[in-house]
Amino acid sequence: MNFKLLSLLIILTFASTTFSTKIKSFVGLRELTHQIEGYEICDKCYTFVEDNIHSTVNNIIHGGNKSCSDICSVLNSTSYDVCETMCETLGLELFMVLFSVVDPDPVYICELLKVCEINDNGFANVTSVTVSPTSAPQNTSFNVNVDYSVSSELGTGTIQVQVWAPGDGQVVTLNYLLEETTVGQYTQSFIIETYPNDNCNFTAGLYMVDVLICEGSCQSTHPHSKIYNLERSQFTITGNGGSGSGSSGSYLFW
Template sequence: MKSVTVFLAAVLVLEATALPTVLRFSQERAVLKPQLVRLHQVPIVKDKVGVDLCPTCVDFTTQAINALLEIILNGGVLTACSDLCGALANKTGSQAVGAICDVLCSIVGVEEFLQLIQDADLDPIYFCELITVCPVFDSGDANITALTVKPPQGPQGTSFIVDIEYTSKNGTGTGELVIELDTVDGIPVASAFLQQKQPPGTYGSKITIHAKPDPDCDPTQGPCEMWLPGTYIVKIALCNGECGSLHPHSQIYDTGSTNFTITG
């Protein structure tokens, strides 16, 4: 019971600090910004019980894959999962990350885990499919049936709600919902959210866009979106696997676009 409690605590800590995955929908990588905040996804059909390792694995890999690759490149004796994951915990300063590494590594063993990290080529969903934590389903489909923004216009500081509805005849595989904004000042704003395997049905998701400058954004470290008056194009993609990935089990199901206006 103690080991289960420790594992669950590690999962909660990791999910609380998880970083969004990097956008791969467009040809150019966009700058991820905190103005995009996922409110919730509300599938009409959902039946999940117990601990689901798929989202935990994707969050973990998104955060830790670069550190793991550095550990591998630096060499050293890595003959057991405890060696690798102990080194990862020390490198990241997070015992929670180390604990989840140990759980995932134990599924396939340290040698295969190390090889699959390199084979995944910085693709967290594909990696988690390779270690059989995320299910693969290549006969899926999804069709966006409604895409709106409310309110359609408002001054700087408005919270715009992007409402997405889609249907699937065959069900969906493990993948992503990606949102990308074409902004007035040309600064790319985007994010991607894990979509778990789902049965056929109708699904909905809401994303909020806080259209106000981020007070913590440091212009010396990168561009800061100012949310200038004008029209903003919202582009959505629903994908199996990572949007734009060239790995197996990846495809774009559907795309859509809408817009909102920031008034002067």
């Protein structure tokens, strides 16, 4: 085994023995709300972890673990500021434990940090999924409209949209964060742009759209996570579209 990697594993193992005790008293990350205006702290934590978990872990494994600035050096300026604040607040060893030992799961990590709420007694259902147009050529923007109901308030959950290409080839998985969603009826809309890209050529055929609503992250193996239900819809790409000028492989929601 690489000596640097072995040394890192020893450090992480030692640090993890004090993880539970330290995390219970952790409150410093909440100070981010005063430093980053315009964002809820759970949403900011979730977005940072989801966008940067893989590059941060890779940097730690490959030797970028001498200091907080060293770990965060691979990130852009905005993410760097959040990363360094989190790292300095938690401490270097605990930060590395959080990002290297826990199976990457943005919601669970932010719940451990006490910035995302936990509620194991929530309940929600996706009640309707519609796609328009139902059939169109490649390069079309397909609108996915999701209606869902919450019958018991959620803690921190997600709506996950999975688009499957013909032959069960997955095109995209998109996650949308739900924060302390109260009882009621809701609608969330997504746009799937079918411009050919490195991940999918969006060739002609039937595309299945699965929409899941979950407590925590969908498919997570961690505590406080479960799938409430799944609804399915579909759309058809009829053939090649025009040259177009849209953004390649962009998936939007509002």
